[in-house]
Amino acid sequence: MTTSLLRAGIVGLGIGGEHARGFVRSPHTELVALCDSDPNRLAQRAAEYGVPPELCFTDYKTMLAEAKLDVVSICLPNALHAESTIAALEGGAHVICEKPLAPSLFEARDMQRAAEINHRRLMVAYNHRYRADVLWIRRMIAEGRLGKIYNAYAWWRRETGIPGSGWFSQKHMAGGGALIDLGVHMLDMTLWLLGFPRVQTVSGHVTSYFGGRGLKVWGSPRWVNDASAEAFSVDDGAVGFLRCEGDLAINLHASWAEHRQPREDIIRLELSGTEGTAVLNVVNYVRDGTLHFYSEMAGEAVTVTPSLRWNGIYGHEALIVESMAALVNNQPAPADVTHGVIGVQVLEALYASSQSKREVVLS
Numbered sequence: 001m002t003t004s005l006l007r008a009g010i011v012g013l014g015i016g017g018e019h020a021r022g023f024v025r026s027p028h029t030e031l032v033a034l035c036d037s038d039p040n041r042l043a044q045r046a047a048e049y050g051v052p053p054e055l056c057f058t059d060y061k062t063m064l065a066e067a068k069l070d071v072v073s074i075c076l077p078n079a080l081h082a083e084s085t086i087a088a089l090e091g092g093a094h095v096i097c098e099k100p101l102a103p104s105l106f107e108a109r110d111m112q113r114a115a116e117i118n119h120r121r122l123m124v125a126y127n128h129r130y131r132a133d134v135l136w137i138r139r140m141i142a143e144g145r146l147g148k149i150y151n152a153y154a155w156w157r158r159e160t161g162i163p164g165s166g167w168f169s170q171k172h173m174a175g176g177g178a179l180i181d182l183g184v185h186m187l188d189m190t191l192w193l194l195g196f197p198r199v200q201t202v203s204g205h206v207t208s209y210f211g212g213r214g215l216k217v218w219g220s221p222r223w224v225n226d227a228s229a230e231a232f233s234v235d236d237g238a239v240g241f242l243r244c245e246g247d248l249a250i251n252l253h254a255s256w257a258e259h260r261q262p263r264e265d266i267i268r269l270e271l272s273g274t275e276g277t278a279v280l281n282v283v284n285y286v287r288d289g290t291l292h293f294y295s296e297m298a299g300e301a302v303t304v305t306p307s308l309r310w311n312g313i314y315g316h317e318a319l320i321v322e323s324m325a326a327l328v329n330n331q332p333a334p335a336d337v338t339h340g341v342i343g344v345q346v347l348e349a350l351y352a353s354s355q356s357k358r359e360v361v362l363s
């Protein structure tokens with residue numbers, strides 16, 4: 001058990017701001033250093049979190065060399081995850097890396113190896129596990145109320161959610177589009193809730209009918225830059241079918257753009273079990289009324305609509321607080337590197353299947 005506070009640093013200060021809140025909230029860490037190649041963003045976050053100029057860096061290698069960090073969050077564009085994570089691990093820090101762990105399985109395995117060789121932990125920022133409604137489904141499964149789960153539908157679908165032509169929509173920087181960005185969360189949420197059954201085969205079909213035409217670009221200026229739609233080189237929609245051990249099928253659907261209700265953004269998970277079906281339906285990030293549980297009682301169909309209290313901490317804040325507690329108490333990390341590697345492996349196989357138009361068997 002460590003007694004002094006772990007010194008934390010963050011590289012990349014977009015979603016990295018959420019990591020900052022987690023490190024501030026955790027009783028085991030102090031947020032001491034920040035890095036972003038954009039000096040304006042760096043200055044803004046430094047002011048927000050009271051980080052002094054001598055611990056603010058535009059180059060992460062300098063930060064790793066000078067700031068004596070115990071833990072580093074990597075919140076850079078996907079293509080930079082492997083190099084920066086491995087540098088941090090070799091520098092002696094534990095790492096929380098944003099999702100997807102890497103754009104390719106090759107890089108993900110390199111990162112895993114670096115963690116093993118350097119005896120450091122590598123964790124993945126799967127923050128969507130930490131919603132009160134998702135955690136409720138997890139408890140329902142643990143109590144056996146769904147029985148044997150045989151089918152899962154996992155969606156994240158947006159009507160207008162294309163990240164413009166910034167790095168998210170460029171294959172060499174992101175590795176993929178809607179599937180790698182949104183699909184990875186739904187895949188992880190499903191596999192995690194189901195106890196990580198082994199995925200045996202996958203079939204994928206990815207499409208790109210909007211981004212290349214400059215359509216359905218996310219409304220906030222942060223997501224738009226002045227590059228043209230021609231720079232768009234990733235999928236803006238994807239479906240997948242996964243066969244898993246234990247007679248389980250998972251249907252995955254991720255889209256940044258499609259014709260549906262204006263601005264609609266739906267996270268939906270249906271888990272069908274022999275004793276009950278749990279449905280999570282989050283429309284436009286609402287918290288209330290997202291859950292239904294269907295079963296039978298005394299010979300009649302019943303519908304349960306739980307009212308959750310949402311009185312804890314959630315999302316990145318909860319993920320980081322729990323990850324840091326696990327680290328100092330020598331407990332398994334809640335979202336370990338192996339979960340990151342599995343996600344990348346399945347996504348890569350879905351892209352390969354789409355390209356070959358064949359089912360892919362996972363080794």
Ligand SMILES: NC(=O)c1ccc[n+]([C@@H]2O[C@H](COP(=O)([O-])OP(=O)(O)OC[C@H]3O[C@@H](n4cnc5c(N)ncnc54)[C@H](O)[C@@H]3O)[C@@H](O)[C@H]2O)c1
Pocket residue numbers: 011012013014015016035036037038041058059060075076077078080098099100125126127181
């Ligand atoms: N878990 C989630 O829900 C979630 C949400 C959003 C993004 N993400 C992930 O987080 C990562 C970052 O996404 P984002 O939305 O914050 O992107 P972003 O573009 O908003 O932020 C990335 C930041 O990194 C900085 N940067 C780029 N190259 C750098 C370098 N070499 N050195 C230092 N700084 C550099 C940029 O200036 C920028 O401020 C991605 O992997 C993305 O998939 C996860």
